[in-house]
Amino acid sequence: MTSEIDAAIKAVDVGSLVSRLPKSPRVQDILLEGYRDHMGELSLRVVVVLDEKTKDADRQWVKLEPIDRIVRDTLSEVGVTLYPYVRFFKRSELRKGAVA
Amino acid sequence: MPALYQQLIVQARKLACMDKRRPGQGNLRRSVSTAYYALFHFLIEQSCRQHVGGAQADEGFRTLMWRAFSHGVMYDAAKTFAGGTLPKIVTRSVGSLTVHPDLKALSQLFLDAQDQRHQADYDMTIRFVRAEVEGLIDRIEQAFARWPGIQNQNSSRLFLMALLLWKQVKDRP
Numbered sequence: 001m002t003s004e005i006d007a008a009i010k011a012v013d014v015g016s017l018v019s020r021l022p023k024s025p026r027v028q029d030i031l032l033e034g035y036r037d038h039m040g041e042l043s044l045r046v047v048v049v050l051d052e053k054t055k056d057a058d059r060q061w062v063k064l065e066p067i068d069r070i071v072r073d074t075l076s077e078v079g080v081t082l083y084p085y086v087r088f089f090k091r092s093e094l095r096k097g098a099v100a
Numbered sequence: 101m102p103a104l105y106q107q108l109i110v111q112a113r114k115l116a117c118m119d120k121r122r123p124g125q126g127n128l129r130r131s132v133s134t135a136y137y138a139l140f141h142f143l144i145e146q147s148c149r150q151h152v153g154g155a156q157a158d159e160g161f162r163t164l165m166w167r168a169f170s171h172g173v174m175y176d177a178a179k180t181f182a183g184g185t186l187p188k189i190v191t192r193s194v195g196s197l198t199v200h201p202d203l204k205a206l207s208q209l210f211l212d213a214q215d216q217r218h219q220a221d222y223d224m225t226i227r228f229v230r231a232e233v234e235g236l237i238d239r240i241e242q243a244f245a246r247w248p249g250i251q252n253q254n255s256s257r258l259f260l261m262a263l264l265l266w267k268q269v270k271d272r273p
Contacts, residue, residue, distance in 0.1 A: 037211075037215050038214065038215045038218035038219070039172070039175055041179075056230075056231045056234075059231040059232070059234070059235055060234070060235065060238050061235050061236075061238035061239040061242060062238065062242070064235060065239075065242075069205075072208070081183075083179060083182065083183075083211060085211075085212060085215055086212070087232065088232060088235065089229065089232065093227075093229045093232075096227050097225065097226060097227040098226065098227055098228070098229050098232070099226065100219075100223060100225050100226055
């Protein structure tokens, strides 16, 4: 989308980030892409890909918040200034169109 | 009777849970939109109470002030507080302020909820997932519960002011 997006994506070591996340609910991957938010502002979309076996009870915010916090803190630490819209989905939900 | 924001968050939860097995997209979309409006009205209520008072006698003033808030200005204010760095005009006027982590999280929540509300109301290409919608509702309920712990902080008082006045203030030299 822009060099700012490319730089933000390059700055994040996804493997290292995933390895520092809590073990439960298990995170398989983190996907980053450029995104124009509802106000037309250049942003970052961060999709935290949850293990397919994750139960709904483990998707309560109290369980996801520590992951969200680490992801946002990491982006900030590596110098990403774009606002990150962080979402949590399973791959099967992404295939069915959970994000545009 | 519960406050409007309380009624709305209860309604959002009911909509998300209404269908026993396969949740209808209509119910999930309305749930997201209603959850956002619960947060929107919560913040406006807190701001109005701070600025004109919470007494019964002040209700007319609160109702009038209510009309002055806009989604766009609230978005701009939330974006600044979500980043944690306040512009110079703020530090020059009120001194150095640290945005409390719970206020930062609340600002992030407002941006996220507003973006999802926009998708729920206007983007028909997206398929909403009940577990994620319920996660958004959890998050908003948690923000309501945490608010009393931060509402008297100076950064929170400034945030409530910014929700109304950010457009006029933020870019002033």
